[in-house]
Amino acid sequence: MFLWLSRKIKIKTLFNIAEKEFVQLSRDPRSIFIIIFIPIFLLVVFGYGVTMDIKNINLIVCDQSKTSLSDEFIREFISSGFFKLVGYVDDLRKIDGFLVSGRAKVGIVISHDFANEIELGRPVKVQIIVDGSDANTANVVLGYVQQIVQGFSRDEIENYIFKITGRNIPAIDLKPRIWFNQELKSVNFFIPGLMGLIMMVMTVLMTSLSISRERELGSFERLISTPLSPNFIIAGKLIPYAVLAFIDSVLILLAGYILFNLKVKGDLFSLLLVTVIFIFCGLNIGLIISTVARSQQSTMAIAFISTVVPTFILSGFVFPIRNMPWVLQMLSYLVPARYYLDVIRGIILKGNGLFEQVEYVFVLLFFIFFTFVVASLRLRKLMREI
Incomplete structure (x- = not known):
């Protein structure tokens, strides 16, 4: 008790x-x-x-090709939502000024033979200049660039094969699946x-x-x-x-x-x-x-x-x-x-x-x-x- x-x-x-x-x-x-x-x-x-999501990255372009293919290539970057075009320059040395002043984080240089090399089925080189002062941002930007370039390359290869053979023979069709966070937010x-x-x-x-x-x-x-x-x-x-x-x-x-x-x-x-x-x-x-x-x-x-x-x-x-x-x-x-x-x-x-x-x-x-x-x-x- x-x-x-x-x-x-x-x-x-x-x-x-x-x-x-x-x-x-x-x-x-x-x-x-x-x-x-x-x-x-x-x-x-x-x-x-x-947030690690980086959008509206200022982009400066030096397009020496000035063809419909080069325009389409640039549109791939702009339509992705990651990049914002701030202008064109006619001399690649002017890109330095944009990067140094911070007006742009990425510069793209498209060579004169860009369209011709693609139509001939040859590898074409595009110079990408990235501001690496922020290493994490630079790595993310390079990932975006690689993703866009691979998508553009695959589409252009398919178009070239169609011109040569008359058949729609697809290139490697990569279909990634994202689990758990599909939007990658x-x-x-x-x-x-x-x-x-x-x-x-x-x-x-x-x-x-x-x-x-x-x-x-x-x-x-x-x-x-x-x-x-x-x-x-x-x-x-x-x-x-x-x-x-x-x-x-x-x-x-x-x-x-x-x-x-x-x-x-x-x-x-x-x-x-x-x-x-x-x-x-x-x-x-x-x-x-x-x-x-x-x-x-x-x-x-x-x-x-x-x-x-x-x-x-x-x-x-x-x-x-x-x-x-x-x-x-x-x-x-x-x-x-x-x-x-x-x-x-x-x-x-x-x-x-x-x-x-x-x-x-x-x-x-x-x-x-x-x-x-x-x-x-x-x-x-x-x-x-x-």
Whole structure:
């Protein structure tokens, strides 16, 4: 009977702590605004601003052939949607001025014998000059150029064979198939990554400021005087922020669908379940930080360094992990967002369920257990010191 009453009192006190957190948040409208609207703001800014899709590349042309074939060749570039013609020059040396001044990123030089060589079935050379000051952009541009030139070459070969034989003998008919992201939109890859980045930052900040604020206001002593163990105190602190973080995740998914037409191809329940697991990882990390830092300013600094930098760089959000030095690859295994991004990208883009990547889910569950134990031990030590 005594044990039952004691357990009932503890559960009631736990919910009282959670209720106090909700009340405290309701009295601070700025915190509510930050928690609810900042994730949507970040999603919009990153979703529209961070993209690998490069369009409207300024193109300058030196057409020494001046034939219908050379005009058709240039039209292939313009109609692709990747390039924007800024003008023609009659001397290839004038292309340098466009590239140096930044008025053009790509220059094309078409030789005098362009049309004759094609009609004779001979290889024809076209000079492509690319501004390589931005290496990533230059590589993407070269991919666009190669794709357009191959398509033009295939069509002209077919026309030449028809002239010679009178038959439609096709050249190599390449029919690529793109799975999971048919439009090759980089935003479809970035939005799940943004979801992981935003959720990690928000969850860590929300809970890391919790105990730090209690210590600065002097109410932490009253908190530890309750008949609760550190585990129950942590649970009471986590409940309200877990609810708010889950609401944030739903809002991010809705915004991704409305603004970017990003649809979840897999099981929505599996996506929300693994998101809840990831939320508790971030909340526990925030609690650990709050027991280490002594002020809200230092808490925010530590939270920023421990979440934004690893999540942005070491999770595969932007940069492929396999291209990193082996030291950074080893460090990436300590970043929960790495596993979360792999799972939600599989669910959203490929239609996976949890079973396809169940090992990553277990790793996230291990992170929850480990960080909860560390937070509990840190809080227990803090209570002894006070």
